[in-house]
Each structure stands twice: as structure tokens, then as C-alpha cells.
Amino acid sequence: MQFLTKKANPVKSRSHCIIVGAYDDGSLSPSAALIDEASNGYLKKVIKRGDIEGKIGQSVVLHDVAGINAQRVMLVGLGNAETADGPKFIKLTEAVIAQLKRLPAKNALCCLLEVTAGNQDLGWKTRRLVEQFIGGTYRFVEMRGTPPEDKLVLDTVELQLGDKDSQKDVTRGIKEGAAVALGVTAAKDLGNMPSNICTPTYLAQQSQKLAKDYTSVTTQVLDEKQMEKLGMGSLLSVGHGSAEPSKLIVIQHKGGKAKEAPHVLVGKGITFDTGGISLKPAGTMYEMIYDMCGAASVFGAMKAVAEMKLPMNVIGVIAAAENMPSDRASRPGDIVKSMSGQTIEILNTDAEGRLVLCDALTYVEKFKPATVIDVATLTGACVVALGKHASAMYANDDALAADIDAAGIDSHDRVWRMPLWEDYQQQLASSSADMANIGGPAAGSITAACFLARFTKKYRWAHLDVAGTAFNGGMSTKAATGRPVTLLTQYLMDRAAG
Ligand code: BES
Numbered sequence: 001m002q003f004l005t006k007k008a009n010p011v012k013s014r015s016h017c018i019i020v021g022a023y024d025d026g027s028l029s030p031s032a033a034l035i036d037e038a039s040n041g042y043l044k045k046v047i048k049r050g051d052i053e054g055k056i057g058q059s060v061v062l063h064d065v066a067g068i069n070a071q072r073v074m075l076v077g078l079g080n081a082e083t084a085d086g087p088k089f090i091k092l093t094e095a096v097i098a099q100l101k102r103l104p105a106k107n108a109l110c111c112l113l114e115v116t117a118g119n120q121d122l123g124w125k126t127r128r129l130v131e132q133f134i135g136g137t138y139r140f141v142e143m144r145g146t147p148p149e150d151k152l153v154l155d156t157v158e159l160q161l162g163d164k165d166s167q168k169d170v171t172r173g174i175k176e177g178a179a180v181a182l183g184v185t186a187a188k189d190l191g192n193m194p195s196n197i198c199t200p201t202y203l204a205q206q207s208q209k210l211a212k213d214y215t216s217v218t219t220q221v222l223d224e225k226q227m228e229k230l231g232m233g234s235l236l237s238v239g240h241g242s243a244e245p246s247k248l249i250v251i252q253h254k255g256g257k258a259k260e261a262p263h264v265l266v267g268k269g270i271t272f273d274t275g276g277i278s279l280k281p282a283g284t285m286y287e288m289i290y291d292m293c294g295a296a297s298v299f300g301a302m303k304a305v306a307e308m309k310l311p312m313n314v315i316g317v318i319a320a321a322e323n324m325p326s327d328r329a330s331r332p333g334d335i336v337k338s339m340s341g342q343t344i345e346i347l348n349t350d351a352e353g354r355l356v357l358c359d360a361l362t363y364v365e366k367f368k369p370a371t372v373i374d375v376a377t378l379t380g381a382c383v384v385a386l387g388k389h390a391s392a393m394y395a396n397d398d399a400l401a402a403d404i405d406a407a408g409i410d411s412h413d414r415v416w417r418m419p420l421w422e423d424y425q426q427q428l429a430s431s432s433a434d435m436a437n438i439g440g441p442a443a444g445s446i447t448a449a450c451f452l453a454r455f456t457k458k459y460r461w462a463h464l465d466v467a468g469t470a471f472n473g474g475m476s477t478k479a480a481t482g483r484p485v486t487l488l489t490q491y492l493m494d495r496a497a498g
């Protein structure tokens with residue numbers, strides 16, 4: 001999809017669809033008012049009749065409106081101008097895209113940058129519009145033998161400028177929004193790819209391709225032998241039952257000065273999670289193709305960062321393995337030694353995410369990172385606690401937690417902070433090793449985070465449990481969401497801006 005800036009007269013525009021808005025008090029956005037005037041008060045008449053009240057989420061498509069040249073006018077509810085804010089702006093763009101997808105319009109003139117989004121500026125509105133247009137029209141078609149019938153026809157979106165001065169902000173917003181959307185799309189593609197194709201080796205290949213596509217990026221892939229030398233007994237134990245070799249993938253974006261401390265992202269890349277010998281029930285096991293969504297979001301964020309050429313150093317690390325039962329798989333009760341030297345009793349082989357992450361988290365110490373954020377579909381308990389609206393956030397540093405929280409609000413890819421109190425640590429006690437890999441039925445997302453905290457004492461660290469946010473479930477509705485790429489990218493952009 002192509003985005004252009006335009007300073008058009010909406011009355012004269014020959015666009016296939018002009019998108020304008022109406023507030024819930026019946027007043028019109030500036031472009032809507034121009035169309036209303038040219039059409040002899042037609043838009044106001046439609047509102048009076050009650051076809052649209054101006055509530056957010058509402059929209060009507062009007063065809064062949066008299067007095068204008070465009071084929072269609074989409075009138076969208078803008079809600080109340082006084083209570084307008086970022087999240088509401090995002091919600092109304094969702095309604096626009098849902099409607100647009102049903103139209104045979106190849107191009108659209110979007111006049112929504114002129115509406116208020118509270119204290120969010122023009123650049124923000126542009127970025128979010130572009131992200132929403134690209135994200136909202138995403139489809140995973142790579143695995144289909146026959147192309148889908150309801151193909152998207154929209155290919156060009158013109159963004160109507162309020163005045164000449166706005167050109168720079170909007171152009172920049174388009175660039176940034178498109179870069180973030182590219183990262184989100186990459187994360188969705190990886191997430192949606194089934195596990196017979198998306199193996200640890202596939203993740204490594206895709207990461208190596210990233211280094212080919214961007215000069216700022218270099219990729220290094222550690223194989224099992226190299227990990228063994230580093231003492232990653234915990235990570236390696238997870239993939240031991242699988243025919244697919246485990247990989248530790250290191251993607252570096254060098255956009256800052258050589259000596260500048262990097263921000264590090266670490267992703268859980270379990271390409272399929274059967275549970276291992278502690279086998280999961282069959283019912284929704286197919287959803288475990290998404291157990292590499294944390295890794296996919298790290299990959300997507302790295303792609304967005306490279307695309308934007310962010311002037312900073314960022315390193316993405318992916319801990320990739322497949323969790324299978326076999327005669328080589330870990331048994332409940334096995335004890336492994338992590339790279340940190342701490343030993344772990346594997347009481348449940350289904351708590352494998354923390355086992356791969358802990359070694360990756362020890363590995364990244366060598367980068368002397370400014371901050372480390374790990375992302376993982378780590379626990380079902382997280383879904384119980386927060387559902388699909390917020391990712392759980394844990395942090396050993398309040399300022400870092402505040403930065404991530406702010407990026408989440410700004411990007412509307414939100415987190416909710418959870419406690420990492422010492423009190424929970426005793427749940428990880430083991431009869432024979434330094435710790436167990438499970439903490440019992442209570443506070444499952446918290447004890448998983450407490451486990452990771454034992455490996456992250458040397459740097460500022462946050463953990464995001466995205467089990468509820470990274471994908472939607474359901475046999476025919478399942479899909480990766482691309483979260484939290486937008487959050488991670490926003491966090492990094494904020495740091496680059498200083
Ligand atoms: N990948 C799962 C967590 C998960 C569950 C993600 C549902 C998305 C949706 C993880 O590896 C797992 O199995 N966790 C166990 C931990 C338990 C054994 C302590 C869980 O949540 O049941």
C-alpha cells in the first residue's frame with residue numbers, strides 16, 4: 001500500500017473514496033463541511049435521519065454525492081471532540097479500515113489528520129493511521145494453494161494535509177509508520193507460519209536474510225555445539241527431544257557509536273510447544289505454533305529499527321528450540337546446569353520458555369547492555385490475569401518500567417506492571433537443585449518472572465509476558481497480532497530521541 005500527501009479540494013477530488021468525519025454533536029470535520037456545502041447539506045441530512053450519530057466505531061458510505069467528483073464519501077463517527085484522545089483515534093481508524101475492506105475502491109483520500117486526537121500531534125496521528133491501514137489489511141496468504149476471493153483492491157491512500165507547513169511532519173510520519181508496520185507484518189508472518197516450516201533453523205535463516213537486506217544489520221547464529229561450549233545446559237535441554245536443532249540467533253543493528261551501550265531484546269522462540277514429556281492436552285495444542293511470537297516480535301522490532309535507520313545500537317537475541325517428547329527429551333525431575341552456573345530441577349517440561357530464556361539472558365551480559373527486555377509467550381496464568389488487552393510487565397528497575405509503560409500508552413500497545421517481590425521467590429525452592437522450574441499453581445506468571453530475575457541481576461531488565469496479547473486463538477480465527485512490535489519500536493524510538 002502506498003501513502004501520499006495531498007492538498008486537495010475534497011469537492012474536486014476524483015478519489016474512489018473520500019474519508020471525512022462527524023462528531024457526536026452533529027458537527028462536521030472541515031473537509032466534511034466542504035462536501036456538505038457542495039452537496040446542499042446532504043451530509044447533515046444523513047446525520048439528521050439517524051443513519052449515523054457520530055459515535056466512534058460508526059461509519060456510512062455515501063455514493064455519488066451530488067456536487068462533488070469523488071465516487072464515494074465515507075462519513076465516520078469521531079465521537080466527542082472534547083474527550084478525543086489517542087486510543088479513540090485508533091479505534092475510529094479501525095472502523096474506517098473495516099469499512100474500506102468491503103469496498104471496490106482502489107484509492108482513498110483520507111481527511112482524518114484534521115481531526116483532534118487529544119494531545120497527540122500530527123506526526124503521531126500520521127504514524128498511527130499508516131500502521132492501522134497496513135495492519136488492518138494484513139492477511140496471511142503464504143500457505144494458501146488458491147488465492148483468497150475477497151482480495152483487497154485498495155492500493156493508494158492519500159493523506160489530506162491541513163496546510164503546507166504540515167508536509168514535513170506528515171511525510172516523516174508516513175515513513176515511520178510504514179517502517180513500524182513492516183516490522184509488525186514480519187512478526188505476524190513469522191508467528192502465523194506453521195511449525196513444520198517455521199523451525200529454529202527457519203528463524204535463523206530469516207534472521208540471516210535480515211542482515212543481507214540491511215547494511216546496519218549483522219546476524220550470528222550459534223549452533224548446539226557452540227552453545228554447549230558456553231555451558232547453556234538449560235537452553236539445550238529443551239530442544240534435546242526434538243529432531244530440529246536449537247539455535248541462538250543474535251541480530252545486531254549498529255546505528256550508534258561503536259562504544260555506545262546497546263539496548264537488547266531477547267525473544268522466546270519455541271517453534272512448537274507440545275509440553276514435552278509433561279504433554280499438553282490435545283484441545284488447543286495447535287495454538288502452540290505461536291510459542292515463538294516473542295522471538296517474532298524481536299525480529300519485527302529489529303526490522304523496523306533497521307528500516308528507520310535508528311541512530312542507536314540495538315541487539316535482538318532469539319532463543320529458538322522445539323519442545324517435543326521423545327526418548328531424548330528431558331524427564332520431569334531432571335536437573336540441568338545453566339550458563340550462569342545455577343542448577344535447575346525440571347519438575348515440569350512444559351515450563352520450557354524460562355529454560356531457554358535464562359541462558360539467553362546470561363549470554364547477553366557480554367554486551368554490557370543499557371537495558372534488556374525479554375518478550376515471551378511464557379504462561380497461561382498471564383492470560384488468566386490480564387486477558388488480551390495488556391501484556392504483563394516485570395522489571396528490576398522503576399525508571400525502565402516507567403519508560404516501557406509510557407511507550408505502551410503512546411503506541412496503544414499497552415503493558416501492566418506486575419510484582420517481582422522477593423516473597424514469591426520461595427515458591428521456586430527445589431529439594432535438590434538451586435531452583436525448580438515451576439512455582440506451583442499460585443501466581444504462575446509472577447513466579448515465571450521471578451525465575452528469570454535470578455539471571456538478570458547484572459543489568460536493567462524488564463520481562464514482557466505476551467501469552468495473552470501476541471496472538472488470538474480459535475481453530476479458524478487464530479492469528480498472530482504482531483504485538484508487542486509497536487511497543488518495542490516506540491520504546492527504542494524514544495531512547496534514540498534522547
Ligand atoms: N507456551 C506456554 C504458555 C502459554 C499458554 C502461552 C497458553 C500461550 C497460551 C508455556 O510454555 C507453558 O506451557 N507454560 C505453563 C507453565 C506451567 C507448566 C508452570 C503454563 O502456563 O501452563
Ligand code: MN
Pocket residue numbers: 273275349350351352353
Ligand atoms: Mn510450555
Ligand code: ZN
Pocket residue numbers: 270273291350352353377378
Ligand atoms: Zn511455551
